Amino acid sequence: MPRRIVIVGAHAAGVDAAAAARKTDRTAEITLISKERRIGYSRCGIPFVFGGHIPRFDDLIVYPPTYYKMMKLNLKLETTVTSINKDAKTIGTVDKAGNTEILPYDSLILATGASPFVPPIKGREKQGVFVVRTLEDGEQIDAAIKTAKNAVVIGAGLIGLEVAIAFVERGLQTTVVELLPQTLPAMLDEDMAKIVQTKLEEKGLRVIVGSGVSEILGGEKVTGVVVGEEQIPADIVVVATGIRVNNQLTQEAGIALGETKGIKTNMRMETNVKDIYAAGDCAESMNLVTHRPLLCQLGTIAVRHAKVAGTNAAGGYAVYPGCLGSSVSRLFDLEIGATGLTEFMANKSGIPTLVGTISSKTKAEYYPGALSIKVKLIFDKESELLIGGQVVGGEEVTQRINSLSFAIQKQMTLRELVKADTAYAPPLNETWEPMVLAAETALRRIR
Amino acid sequence: MVKVNGYDVPEGLYYSKDYEWVKVEGDKVRVGITDFAQKQLREIVYVEIPSAGTAVKQNEPYGTVESVKSVSDLVAPISGAVEQINEEVQSKPELLNEAPFNNGWLLVIKPTNMDELKNLMNAAQAVEWHKSLLKEG
Numbered sequence: 001m002p003r004r005i006v007i008v009g010a011h012a013a014g015v016d017a018a019a020a021a022r023k024t025d026r027t028a029e030i031t032l033i034s035k036e037r038r039i040g041y042s043r044c045g046i047p048f049v050f051g052g053h054i055p056r057f058d059d060l061i062v063y064p065p066t067y068y069k070m071m072k073l074n075l076k077l078e079t080t081v082t083s084i085n086k087d088a089k090t091i092g093t094v095d096k097a098g099n100t101e102i103l104p105y106d107s108l109i110l111a112t113g114a115s116p117f118v119p120p121i122k123g124r125e126k127q128g129v130f131v132v133r134t135l136e137d138g139e140q141i142d143a144a145i146k147t148a149k150n151a152v153v154i155g156a157g158l159i160g161l162e163v164a165i166a167f168v169e170r171g172l173q174t175t176v177v178e179l180l181p182q183t184l185p186a187m188l189d190e191d192m193a194k195i196v197q198t199k200l201e202e203k204g205l206r207v208i209v210g211s212g213v214s215e216i217l218g219g220e221k222v223t224g225v226v227v228g229e230e231q232i233p234a235d236i237v238v239v240a241t242g243i244r245v246n247n248q249l250t251q252e253a254g255i256a257l258g259e260t261k262g263i264k265t266n267m268r269m270e271t272n273v274k275d276i277y278a279a280g281d282c283a284e285s286m287n288l289v290t291h292r293p294l295l296c297q298l299g300t301i302a303v304r305h306a307k308v309a310g311t312n313a314a315g316g317y318a319v320y321p322g323c324l325g326s327s328v329s330r331l332f333d334l335e336i337g338a339t340g341l342t343e344f345m346a347n348k349s350g351i352p353t354l355v356g357t358i359s360s361k362t363k364a365e366y367y368p369g370a371l372s373i374k375v376k377l378i379f380d381k382e383s384e385l386l387i388g389g390q391v392v393g394g395e396e397v398t399q400r401i402n403s404l405s406f407a408i409q410k411q412m413t414l415r416e417l418v419k420a421d422t423a424y425a426p427p428l429n430e431t432w433e434p435m436v437l438a439a440e441t442a443l444r445r446i447r
Numbered sequence: 448m449v450k451v452n453g454y455d456v457p458e459g460l461y462y463s464k465d466y467e468w469v470k471v472e473g474d475k476v477r478v479g480i481t482d483f484a485q486k487q488l489r490e491i492v493y494v495e496i497p498s499a500g501t502a503v504k505q506n507e508p509y510g511t512v513e514s515v516k517s518v519s520d521l522v523a524p525i526s527g528a529v530e531q532i533n534e535e536v537q538s539k540p541e542l543l544n545e546a547p548f549n550n551g552w553l554l555v556i557k558p559t560n561m562d563e564l565k566n567l568m569n570a571a572q573a574v575e576w577h578k579s580l581l582k583e584g
Binding site: 016019022023026064066067069070071 | 466483484487488511513516517518519520580581
């Protein structure tokens with residue numbers, strides 16, 4: 001009898017897990033279940049549709065329906081999983097017509113994702129208050145932009161800023177409000193975030209940090225928000241204050257959660273319940289620097305989890321070692337990126353740090369069009385191992401972050417990085433790569 | 448060249464519903480995957496085909512084509528003996544993406560029964576079938 005693999009969730013983690021399972025077992029019966037009507041799309045692309053960089057929301061659908069047909073994947077859409085019976089190895093489902101079904105599985109993969117968390121702000125139920133997660137969310141916001149003049153985004157993380165920038169690009173007077181004292185608090189240290197904030201303000205985005213929205217104003221429909229003593233007008237409010245793991249199914253099935261409230265897994269992405277795996281935003285990772293659990297809810301992590309979970313669920317063998325939370329974005333024309341620990345996070349984890357920072361150019365000094373770039377490196381003071389890096393600048397940030405990520409994974413030391421071999425040509429880089437210079441400034445502090 | 452929504456469906460070929468094409472060359476046939484198939488699979492990284500002399504049976508898998516994100520069985524569009532294989536696609540699987548109807552061919556088969564071609568679609572039928580695939584999608 002063919003192996004029955006059931007996957008709950010059908011976006012980055014679910015579909016990639018299905019692909020890995022199919023590659024491992026060519027005869028397995030693989031079923032993907034999703035609450036949504038449209039599946040296999042990129043959530044990360046939604047803000048870039050608002051900004052007009054991507055023409056249509058449907059362009060975000062990475063896997064067309066024909067893909068599932070060719071891969072022989074069964075789909076159950078607009079269907080909710082209501083229960084897991086780990087002893088009988090079955091799940092219960094209900095579709096939108098209310099039909100219930102009991103599905104048996106040999107392997108089950110939970111790719112249930114996460115949901116936006118909306119803090120209990122007074123007035124949050126008003127029309128015009130949105131979250132950004134699904135294509136439907138995106139379409140509603142896009143429709144609202146067409147008649148709006150003022151927007152407020154609550155939360156200055158990556159999603160919040162990407163959305164706020166899109167609003168500015170669409171001509172809305174936009175304010176982003178962040179409770180913590182800086183933008184991108186999970187990604188950058190305050191000194192690096194300052195550069196970002198200045199750039200955002202130059203481009204016409206108002207940034208308020210260190211203050212929360214205490215109330216959302218309006219009748220049925222939103223008209224503004226209160227921040228401190230000030231009332232800020234808004235026809236659209238987007239709440240981007242983070243996401244919470246969808247772990248509703250786990251308790252009944254006895255699936256353990258970790259200290260991050262994400263589903264706890266071993267390196268094979270298997271939960272504490274045999275033959276039940278977890279992948280994507282719902283699953284915990286291990287931080288490669290601190291070796292502590294980490295919720296790393298990024299697309300890159302989702303597909304890596306999924307490849308491992310899908311392979312193992314189909315009888316193969318694969319392991320996921322952990323992550324550094326490497327992430328990048330482009331905010332207006334400013335590229336930003338980070339990997340590993342920030343100085344703040346390292347100190348919070350009790351790791352004494354040694355830091356090197358350099359401001360440089362992305363091309364030879366004399367080459368027209370050279371842009372500013374700032375690199376910050378964080379080393380463990382005792383071992384002198386590289387444990388984190390941040391880059392803010394005009395171009396080539398992604399590949400610098402990737403290089404730093406490789407260096408951290410290969411446990412490169414400060415002194416090795418100072419002597420690292422790098423490439424140069426006037427239109428492409430300085431003779432001294434900024435990452436090497438940043439390491440040198442760190443070394444100078446202990447010489 | 449006939450195109451359905453950007454997918455090539457050349458005339459003069461037979462087509463199977465397992466996304467393969469068949470070209471009659473005298474008493475033999477040449478076989479490959481369709482443009483639709485290669486576009487769904489995207490960057491093809493691995494092709495597994497049987498060696499010459501192997502017997503294949505209509506509607507049964509004879510090999511595998513794998514891309515970065517997917518994998519698909521190759522299903523024989525006709526029964527017979529494999530006369531010749533395209534060795535080049537094994538080292539250059541990207542040929543299936545670049546020229547699925549030409550340099551990306553897979554096998555030359557000596558069919559045991561040419562009547563089996565009746566079970567396949569002609570180009571006009573294949574055009575309609577492609578349209579129905581896209582409509583369902």
